[in-house]
Amino acid sequence: MMKLLLIVVLSVSISDCKYQTGSLVTNEKWAFITRFCFLSQDGQFEYSIQFDKSYAPQNLLLYYDSDTQWPAVYKSNKTCPQREAVLSRKMNQIIPLDPKDFGSGCEEKKSNSSTIISCHQARRFHSSRERWWFLAVSNCNSTKGLNLEYRFLMTNGPSGDYWHEHFSADEFYILPVLMAFCVVYMLLVLAVIICSMELKTRQLLHATYKLFAFSVYLQQIGIFLQIVAYIRYASDGVGILRLRNLGRFFESASEVVYLILLLLLAKGYTITRGRLRLASSIKLTIFMCVYVVTYIILFVYERLFFDPGEVLYIYESPAGYGLVTLRIIAWWMFLYATIFTLKHYPEKATFYYPFNLIGTMWFVAGPAFIIAANNLIDKWVRESVVCAVQHFIALSGHILFLVLTVPNKANKNFPYHVRTTQIGIMELGNGLAGNSTLDHFGHHPYAPGGPMLPNVDPHWPRVPVELFTITSTIHTESASLAVPLRPTSLRPRLSRGRSTYTANHLVVHPEEISAMDYTSLDVPALEARNDIVPSREDIVPSICDIVPAPSDVVPSAPPITSIGSKSSSAINPAPPSAPAPSILTNGSAVTDEGGAEDSNPAPSKPVGFKEVRFSDDDVVPSKEKAL
Missing domain, CATH: 2.60.120 (Jelly Rolls)
Known part of the structure; x- marks a missing residue:
């Protein structure tokens, strides 16, 4: 379309x-x-x-x-x-x-x-x-x-007067106005790119923010193309009419995208929910199709029915007044959706109150100015005034939305608290991620300046602690622990299709675990560390142990749960009187060739570990329990 x-x-x-x-x-x-x-x-x-x-x-x-x-x-x-x-x-x-x-x-x-x-x-x-x-x-x-x-x-000027010679008196200030807005939009585009990179780092670059950025880019392209056309016009008095119309197209597309953005955010999309209800999606799609078709009719009417003998504004047509009517309808839809979103998520009031004010100003300012331009503004100055005011309305909407969503500690209005990865997991899985679903996110106000994890992995910089921290406990589909132990270290290999998330656990299936060559580990480096949790012994024939992540990245571990088989045997821990297996420097247990533990194992000095015994609750020991 x-x-x-x-x-x-x-x-x-x-x-x-x-x-x-x-x-x-x-x-x-x-x-x-x-x-x-x-x-x-x-x-x-x-x-x-x-x-x-x-x-x-x-x-x-x-x-x-x-x-x-x-x-x-x-x-x-x-x-x-x-x-x-x-x-x-x-x-x-x-x-x-x-x-x-x-x-x-x-x-x-x-x-x-x-x-x-x-x-x-x-x-x-x-x-x-x-x-x-x-x-x-x-x-x-x-x-x-x-x-x-x-x-x-x-x-309208002497030969060589670049700003006045070929321009009609009502067009005198169009080129300077467009140049000024182009400079401002260049700075705005730079700010949007910086904010987008910051949000992407935090995994908060949602589809709605991408729509906002796309609207800004379209507006800048449209302004730039019109500037090129008017510069040519100032030189020869003819210009490039198709290029000017192309710029108008990009600006119209920017307006349509921004309108979609406001309606989606009013319904809570990517803020309080990950998808819209089917009925809402159908209504919104139909409305936007009607809006775009009306825009098309507006340009067709200008092409076929506008009389050059009359000084007409583009909205002085049935299609123009129809577009004004649709903007008013969209405003009522916006208010209705915002009120109901606030009703269910009152903690988002810090965002939705100013957002509602910004959206209302944007929706009302356009139709109000169109009506004023058609009836009150003198025709010999209308073209320049219309150009300046319409671009100012668009710029105001973009800047205010940028300020409202800037990812800064001082910004208490920031709307997003669910990460894009969480939404992706919900879409690929059963629609659940903790206390959030695709239709209703959990009630969690985002804290952009929350405390950061100490000594975090360099691949996860600036991650607030309270946002979807995943514990280190890894669950497996095991049937029994009564299996021979082997001195082999394994590490989990996460499969996007098989791994699932529950409320507080990361679940990994046995076939998604690949062997790790422990002989290649840097033993002296491990000896220098005192914060490594000892490995868990083998719980199925193909699995010996799992080395958890360092404690400076992973918090405490919840209980393990068997999810693969319909009936799971009880885990049989060693009798309290039996000595626990010694722990090697690589975190593996000492066993004999037949798989049974040596009754009189040679004393081995643990490196940074204490002796570990498994309790009856089948819990993989966390750092606090192990050390």
Whole structure:
């Protein structure tokens, strides 16, 4: 659908270029050609017109935007003489294209079979204020209609005046305004990239924040493309109309993406839930499709039905007012969803109260300004004012949302507390992760400045302790511990498809454990450490022991649970009177070749470990129990 919108926007060919050439062939006696907004003193109009003498005499008519002139004659039932009667010859509003008229700049040129009248002249406009001027051609006595070729150059400044020469008076400040917003958006894009990297490090870069970043990028691209088109326009008075329309497309896409973002966050997506209900998803999809289709109709209407003889704003159409109506409906949807999200998650009030205010301002400001622009703003300044205000509304929405979600310790409004990895696990598993589900996250306000784990692994920097810390206990699908022991160390190999998470445990299946060559361990380095928990002895024939992670990364261990088999045998610990197996420096038990423990094992000095005995509760000893 967005591709269709792009095609429609690029096909819009309404041109307001001020260096205009063309030909006029009509059976009418009076016809409109073009319009331009001239300054009160510096406006200049230069024309070159050619036509066959058989169509003479033709007149060039200059109307301005007073109610008694152009609005009184355009699209009226007045005859050709009546339309000429509202003009003043003393004010040079009627230019006879006749060689006999000294001020017309016309002369006759003979050709092989006909006589051509060629006219070339320039006029300067003087008025009390900036005015829209409308150019028309007439021949009230003609029986064949009108036929001529023309070239018009309309300027508002001396040659070389880059900022004014080719621009209509209502467009004077568009290029500087776009450049200013482009600079601000460059800084905003940089800030968004930095925040995105920080959120990605914390595993909090959710889909909604990616939508926000995408909206900012689209807006910046759209502004940049329009700047390029206007720079070319300032140079030659023609510009690159398709490039300008492409920039408008990117800005429209940015608005649509930002609208989706606000509605999704209002429903709590990625903040209080990992997915929307099916009914909500269908309603939101239908609404956004209608919104995009209305946008397409808006550009199509501009292409097919906008009359260049009228100074119209793009929203001065049925599609424009339809888009305003949809924005109001979206605002009510936004308020409704926000209220119910706060009802179920009141601890998120620090985010949703300012978010509701920002969203309301964004939703209301757009339609309110559109209505004001259509009815209250003067037409000779409307284009520049509309450009500045619309970009300011978009920029305000982006900046306020960025401030609201900046991952900083001082930001008490930060909304996210569930990690992207947790949502991914819930999507791949049974939809559970601790006390959170895809439909309802746990009630946990995020603390961006929470205490960090001491001496954490360098691959997990800046991780708050309270956020989804996984203990070191590893559960296996074992049936019995009454198996021979082997001096082999194993380490878990996590399989994304098989490993599961329960409320407080990381569960690993036996087939997901791979052997580790303990002979390659750096024994002297291990001897220097006193914080390594001793390994657990083999509990199935293929498993001997598991070396837990260091205690500076892993907290205490909850009880082990057998989940694989429907019936699990009781674990038979050694009698209290029997001596526990000695622990080697690599954490393995000493056994004989037959698998039974030596009744009189040679004394072996443990390296950083104490003797460990397994209790009746089948618990893999944590560091606190082992040391």
